[in-house]
Amino acid sequence: MKLYYSPGACSLSPHIVAIEIGMPVELVRVDLGTGRTESGEDYSKINPDGYVPALALADGDVLTEGPVIVQYLADQAEDKELAPAYGSRARYRLMQWLNFISTELHKTYSSLFDSRVPPDCKALFIERLAQRFTHVAAVLETQPYLMGEQFTIADAYLFTVTSWAPHVGFDLSPWPVLTAYQSRVAARPAVQQALAEEGLLK
Numbered sequence: 001m002k003l004y005y006s007p008g009a010c011s012l013s014p015h016i017v018a019i020e021i022g023m024p025v026e027l028v029r030v031d032l033g034t035g036r037t038e039s040g041e042d043y044s045k046i047n048p049d050g051y052v053p054a055l056a057l058a059d060g061d062v063l064t065e066g067p068v069i070v071q072y073l074a075d076q077a078e079d080k081e082l083a084p085a086y087g088s089r090a091r092y093r094l095m096q097w098l099n100f101i102s103t104e105l106h107k108t109y110s111s112l113f114d115s116r117v118p119p120d121c122k123a124l125f126i127e128r129l130a131q132r133f134t135h136v137a138a139v140l141e142t143q144p145y146l147m148g149e150q151f152t153i154a155d156a157y158l159f160t161v162t163s164w165a166p167h168v169g170f171d172l173s174p175w176p177v178l179t180a181y182q183s184r185v186a187a188r189p190a191v192q193q194a195l196a197e198e199g200l201l202k
């Protein structure tokens with residue numbers, strides 16, 4: 001399997017999950033500016049939308065969309081319990097979180113990274129993020145992970161997007177529970193390995 005990634009981007013989430021389940025994946029770095037892989041391959045031939053992550057399976061089929069890729073990976077190793085069983089109520093709760101992170105957090109952040117977005121619009125997006133993180137923080141006040149006592153793929157994704165805060169001037173200090181959560185997830189060996197492999201450790 002090949003995981004197409006860009007350092008620190010949302011592809012960090014499936015990268016963490018692959019390590020958590022012990023799935024060997026070949027990492028292929030994509031230059032999002034040029035649209036080329038590290039070997040010069042045209043990435044639009046892998047993912048016509050041009051964004052990471054993409055997971056190329058052994059048979060050549062390519063899966064895209066981070067929230068789907070992490071579920072695919074988790075389902076390859078049910079014994080690791082990174083996602084509740086398909087069809088269970090808990091699985092829908094997990095999908096609820098993945099969708100929330102994708103549409104309410106991830107894509108709000110995306111606009112903050114875009115230099116063409118005017119400052120007053122960015123202020124609005126920051127306000128929106130603060131509202132959404134207030135919801136997340138309230139949940140994490142009562143339990144260590146999004147789904148309860150156990151780390152799941154939703155946490156790999158939430159950790160990834162929350163780590164973007166300092167890069168876009170979003171201050172997490174009003175929510176100490178979030179900074180504690182980031183430290184808790186960062187301490188996981190799989191997370192440390194993924195960060196090291198993406199060259200993100202100082």
Ligand SMILES: N[C@@H](CCC(=O)N[C@@H](CS)C(=O)NCC(=O)O)C(=O)O
Pocket residue numbers: 009010011032049050051052053064065066067102110
């Ligand atoms: N809907 C996609 C969005 C992925 C996405 O936004 N990827 C960003 C990095 S976090 C990217 O590659 N942006 C470059 C681009 O859109 O060209 C998913 O959830 O996987």
